[in-house]
Amino acid sequence: MSLPVDDLECPVCCDIFIDPVLLSCSHSFCRECVKRCWETSGSRECPMCRKRASKASPTTNLALRNLCETVQVARRESSSSEKEKEKEKELNCDLHGEKLKLFCLVDKQPICLVCHMSKTHKNHDCSTLEEAVIDCRGELSTTLTSLQEKMDSLKIIHSNSNDTIDYIKNQAIGTRQEIKAQFERLHHVLHREESERLAALKREEDQKISGMRDKVSEISEEMLSLEESFNFLESELNAEDMALLQNFKGTRERCSSLPLGPVTMSGTLIDVSKHLGNLKYSIWENMNHHIEYTPVTLDPNTAHPYLILSDDLTSLYYSGLSYGCPDNPERFQMSAEVVGTNALGSGSHHWIVETGSNRDWLLGVTSVSAPRNVVISARPENGFWTLCYRGGEFRAMTSPPTTLSLATEAPISRIKVQLDYNKGTLCFFDGSGYDRLLYTFESTFTEMVLPYFYTHSQHPLRILPESVMVTALRKEGSAQVV
Structure with a gap:
């Protein structure tokens, strides 16, 4: 109970x-x-x-x-x-109640002997449960390892992504500071131009007012003299006849010495057109003396971590220390390389690079699809057309490299790179003032190219600015400035 x-x-x-x-x-x-x-x-x-x-x-x-x-x-x-x-x-089959003894390799499930003889699994390959356990555990272990590798990879990407966020913030801060600095310099030029023009206007204003005051003073004196002569003449007219005749000669001479005709005052006003005519254009034209145009701008997002670029992105040098940039796909990872920002796909282009004391560099162009994360020779078959200076020798990086015999008294400190994309030529000149041809690559470019730079020296390579020319084109009653 x-x-x-x-x-x-x-x-x-x-x-x-x-x-x-x-x-x-x-x-x-x-x-x-x-x-x-x-x-x-x-x-x-x-x-x-x-x-x-x-x-x-x-x-x-x-x-x-x-x-x-x-x-x-x-x-x-x-x-x-x-x-x-x-x-x-x-451990028993849900359909037949028999003990599960086999593993269907097709349907990936344990079955009983009756299941194996049925239409569902009759022609399927099977294995014993012991063998299936070993195989399935091995497959799952491989999958687990793969998942662990993916997890480790995602952790690295997650960490790098957070680092990239910090890098982007630092990029924005540095770029913002440089924008402000350049605008400050432009503002200074504009303020100085404004002050000079206002001072010129003030000088002309003072000069014209001073002149007019002198003229007013002169006219006042003449008016006083005329008033005295008028009173004298009036008194003579009222005199006795004999007195008038006796004084007539002197009176006439006195009146003839007086100024006759209106007083003219030309050129007394401020020359407003001189100060305001084409004012904006004149200011812009004067600004060209303070503004530099560089035909190639370096892309910092492609620079190897050991390269240091200038704030205005026109020079580079090798530091030997990484400055903590992210591992983005556009960046060169294997050697100290960087490319320009704008891809070139037509027309003629040139830029001059000041090499100075740098004794280890490559200059030229590279195709936009050239790999950046593997070790590769800078040769045309790999998408590179470059001139190299290393060990005191100039070499055109052909296959194999071509050593250039250059007889020159003074060292070459500037290289002019000239690309004619449509003609398929890339020429290198001595840009030190001689404009002497050093080497010419001839190729049929199949894709767009980028200006290319490499250095393993702490002496900088600098892209030189070029002057801006302003030309006015006049057409049938209209003017166009280009």
């Missing part, structure tokens, strides 16, 4: 008794439950009937404890038995 489970539950925790105790009022509780109730209420009362317990330490209810322990053991055995049945059920 078994008791209902409810009779074996503690009224406080509503679970099967653990170390039950019996109070004097015949109610039973878990020892810990009644202890907590007494600590909370501050009095030793039965949690059910509120009758005061006669003992500070209640007596253990041995019979109830043994019965509860028996129920707990029975529950654990029942649970273990259920688990065994479930496990055994999992």
Whole structure:
């Protein structure tokens, strides 16, 4: 005969008794439950009937404890038995109830012998469960390794992405500062131009006003003289006849000496057209003396980490230390290279590079698709057309390189690179003032190219600025400035 489970539950925790105790009022509780109730209420009362317990330490209810322990053991055995049945059920086929003994290699699932003879799996290759476990574990281990590699790769990308965010912020700060600095220099030029023009206007204003004041003073003196002559002549007209005749000769001579005709005042106004005529164009033309145009601008996002570029992106040198740039796909990673910003795909272009004391450089062009993350020779077959200076020798980087015999008294400190894309020629000249041809590449370019620079020297290579020419074209009643 078994008791209902409810009779074996503690009224406080509503679970099967653990170390039950019996109070004097015949109610039973878990020892810990009644202890907590007494600590909370501050009095030793039965949690059910509120009758005061006669003992500070209640007596253990041995019979109830043994019965509860028996129920707990029975529950654990029942649970273990259920688990065994479930496990055994999992080892049997759901369709036929037979024990699973084979593994279908086509459907990737365990099957029984009946399944193997059925239409579903009749012609499928199978293996034993032991072999399948080894194969599946191996495949899953390989997948796990692949996933781990992907996870490691993603962690690196995640870290690099955060570093790239910081780099972008630093790029923005540096670019913003350079923009402000260049505008400050332009503002200074404009302010100086404005001051000079206002000063010129002020000088002309003072000069014209001073001249007019002198003229006004001169006219005032003449007016005073005329007024005196007028009064004298009027008095003579009112004199006696004999007196008028006696004084006529002197009066006539006095009146003939007076200025006749209107006073002319030409050129007295400010020459406004001189100050305002084509003012914006004149200012812009004068600004050209303070503005430099560089035909090639270096792309810092392609520069090798050991290269240092100038703030205006017109010079580079090798530092030997990485400045912490991100590993972006556009960047050269294997050698100290950098390319220009604008791709060239037609027309004629040229730029002059000041090499100075640099004794280790390559200059020329490279195709836009040339690889940047592998070691590769700078040769035409790899998409590079370059002139090299190393070890005191000039070499055209053909296949194999062509050593150039250059008889020159003074060292070549400037190289002029001239590209005619449509004709397929790339020429190198001595840009030190002699304009002497050093070498010409002839090629049929199949894609756009970029100006290319390499150096392994701490002496900078600098792209020289060129002057800007302004020409006015006049056409049938209209003028166009280019």
